[in-house]
Amino acid sequence: METLTPAARRVLDAAAELFYGQGINAVGVDLIAKHAGVTKKTLYERFGSKEALVAAYLRERDERWRGWLTAEVDKAPRQDPPDRILATFDALGAWMHRENPRGCGFVNAAAELPDTGHPARQVISDQKHWLRGYLRELSEDAGAEDPDALADELLLLHEGATVLYGLSALPDPVGTARGMALRALEQAGVG
């Protein structure tokens, strides 16, 4: 993580808030510059293009989420792997309550960026694959019979809970997902 100049820091913060809150295509660079108290010249000197700024926004969001998730999981003792898996759902619930009311920022970004050549697409893809890999790791630590299959299921529960939370379509999607995860663990021989 290279350090940003103060102005670049403000630009990235403003971009994060506006992109997530209003959508990427709905937010222009002028608005971002204004919110950051910065000129467009500075914005372009620091980030080069809107595309690159979008990618930087998603990269930082990814870093924050990874940091949060792993820190929360590490609060559960290594001696209790199943509890560490369940902790990912508690972490997800707290995260969404805090800064994900509009659903997954990566899913939302993918919805707006159909062009597979957009630099942000790589960041989105990396994010999902990292989470899948992390869940697989936890599944293996827990001694699951088929850690790959369990990781697939856990990832699906995470994504389902996140999207339903964003749509306010269920009262407690994270709780529902957590309950299903518990059964998935039993099924995988992790009781």
Add this chain to the structure above:
Amino acid sequence: METLTPAARRVLDAAAELFYGQGINAVGVDLIAKHAGVTKKTLYERFGSKEALVAAYLRERDERWRGWLTAEVDKAPRQDPPDRILATFDALGAWMHRENPRGCGFVNAAAELPDTGHPARQVISDQKHWLRGYLRELSEDAGAEDPDALADELLLLHEGATVLYGLSALPDPVGTARGMALRALEQAGVG
């Protein structure tokens, strides 16, 4: 379903393809009119505004999905309610293969339309509530102990599978979801 004039029909078809394929905010009315072989005047006479056109697009998409889903489910005999529930996942898989490669059109639309006053938001909300209600109905027919809880779980599996399919993050998200649904049925006393 009020009948549309020929030009309106072409506008709605073009809007559906472009909105879903490129995103709502990324597609202008000029482009839609051009694709439909129609002037902007006609477009505005038939639909009133872009907002209303977006809502009409989602309404029709909703109708098509409902029709497809219920038809597929009705292929399974009424005497076998659990099979009817599993059929919703088979229907989802076929639907996405056919016309949902970029994920759920409603989730994508919600990502682009943060304004809760946008007329399309109501359509999106209705869509999710209808599906939840339909799954609850099927759960009740199957004699689930707690049909509400089962419907929540099934909805979560549907949404999770759809979003992962759109991100190409798992090889077979629908199959994963279907397997989890099977276990959810057993848990609910529907075996």
Add this chain to the structure above:
DNA sequence: ACTAGACTAAACAGATCGGTATACCCGTCA
């Protein structure tokens, strides 16, 4: 024959889009 509705063609608003250019200010460090 008349009319109402559906449509085309094309220009026009005013605002905003991503991105660039010119000119200047100010603190740090050599």
Add this chain to the structure above:
DNA sequence: TGACGGGTATACCGATCTGTTTAGTCTAGT
């Protein structure tokens, strides 16, 4: 002292945005 990096301010570019306006054509039903 002087160069340099980070920054501000402002104006500008061509393109595109949603939406409107004026003018006129074609066709079906009465």
